[in-house]
Amino acid sequence: MKKIVVTGAAGFLGSHLTRQLLSQQHQVFGIDSLSSGLIANLQEELNHPRFEFRSLDVSKLRVDHLDHFGHIDEIYHLASPASPKFYQMNPFSTIEANTLGTQNMLELAKVHGAKLLYTSTSEAYGDPEVHPQTEQYRGNVNTWGPRACYDEAKRLGEVYCYEYYTRYAVQVKVARIFNTYSAGLRNDDGRVISNFVSQAIRGEDLTVYGDGTQTRSFCFVDDNIRGLQKMMECDQANGEIINIGNPKEYTIIEVAQIVKRLANSPSNITFHPLPIDDPKVRRPNIDKAKTILAWEPLVELEEGLIRTIEMYRNKLKAELSQKIV
Numbered sequence: 450m451k452k453i454v455v456t457g458a459a460g461f462l463g464s465h466l467t468r469q470l471l472s473q474q475h476q477v478f479g480i481d482s483l484s485s486g487l488i489a490n491l492q493e494e495l496n497h498p499r500f501e502f503r504s505l506d507v508s509k510l511r512v513d514h515l516d517h518f519g520h521i522d523e524i525y526h527l528a529s530p531a532s533p534k535f536y537q538m539n540p541f542s543t544i545e546a547n548t549l550g551t552q553n554m555l556e557l558a559k560v561h562g563a564k565l566l567y568t569s570t571s572e573a574y575g576d577p578e579v580h581p582q583t584e585q586y587r588g589n590v591n592t593w594g595p596r597a598c599y600d601e602a603k604r605l606g607e608v609y610c611y612e613y614y615t616r617y618a619v620q621v622k623v624a625r626i627f628n629t630y631s632a633g634l635r636n637d638d639g640r641v642i643s644n645f646v647s648q649a650i651r652g653e654d655l656t657v658y659g660d661g662t663q664t665r666s667f668c669f670v671d672d673n674i675r676g677l678q679k680m681m682e683c684d685q686a687n688g689e690i691i692n693i694g695n696p697k698e699y700t701i702i703e704v705a706q707i708v709k710r711l712a713n714s715p716s717n718i719t720f721h722p723l724p725i726d727d728p729k730v731r732r733p734n735i736d737k738a739k740t741i742l743a744w745e746p747l748v749e750l751e752e753g754l755i756r757t758i759e760m761y762r763n764k765l766k767a768e769l770s771q772k773i774v
């Protein structure tokens with residue numbers, strides 16, 4: 450049994466990871482400011498004997514806040530809004546969670562001799578001029594725009610990791626996570642899969658931004674979490690940046706058509722203005738993950754979407770029946 454800290458534990462990935470770690474018999478200390486995470490995501494875990502939760506802001510967290518938890522083996526630092534809608538609503542706390550928050554967690558790792566995995570992002574590549582993106586590509590990020598608070602904060606978070614790895618030999622690993630989905634996303638998350646699936650189920654218009662020719666590559670949450678855990682376990686991943694994502698690329702209009710078909714939905718597809726600095730293409734090169742971690746995604750988009758649609762339907766039904774009662 451390991452003692453593991455998960456920041457962002459009430460978020461989409463954090464709650465999934467927490468459940469997984471508890472099922473593997475570990476003891477988990479979950480931290481979340483609940484700015485974009487939802488306590489409802491941890492409803493079943495809150496009374497678990499091996500789980501403790503604190504609503505704390507990682508940018509203000511001190512090492513002694515966790516003294517009572519004892520010796521810490523691993524830290525997964527996930528805390529940060531990740532949907533453009535939420536990070537643009539909270540730019541300063543997004544910056545702080547990824548910079549000050551990352552330093553605070555690295556200090557904790559240093560004091561405990563713990564391993565730390567930092568979840569960076571494909572947004573570190575900005576609007577990429579190299580395609581697909583390898584970890585060596587240094588990116589094309591705009592400092593002067595609505596995505597900068599997230600993209601540049603994540604990049605600076607990586608810098609903190611580099612400094613703690615090289616100066617203090619903290620066992621740091623950086624995962625650059627590409628678009629990830631499942632029904633665990635908030636209904637109002639604002640990202641494309643969550644929007645399209647809930648729109649298709651409700652028979653509302655599927656809102657494509659721009660002409661829909663921009664591309665993304667979508668990873669099902671189970672594959673992502675398996676990748677993060679492999680990375681944490683792998684000594685060869687220390688001091689490495691590794692892309693974690695699904696390399697199969699789709700245009701957004703294709704995604705709209707697939708969701709509409711799989712949900713058997715009467716919805717129309719409508720077109721809306723493209724957000725500023727929306728990356729035109731995105732697809733990970735995952736050779737490094739394959740070589741170092743022996744990891745690759747297993748769930749195809751259609752299979753993941755079928756599961757997501759089914760679970761969203763159940764989630765919406767449950768919410769509706771609660772409202773009626």
Ligand code: UDP
Pocket residue numbers: 532533628639640641642644645656657658659663665701723724727728
């Ligand atoms: N998008 C869209 N309709 C939506 C939400 C998003 O067409 O309702 C587009 C968005 O403009 C982007 C892509 O889908 O090109 C992925 O957006 P998302 O917000 O999911 O994540 P991003 O990869 O941009 O961070």
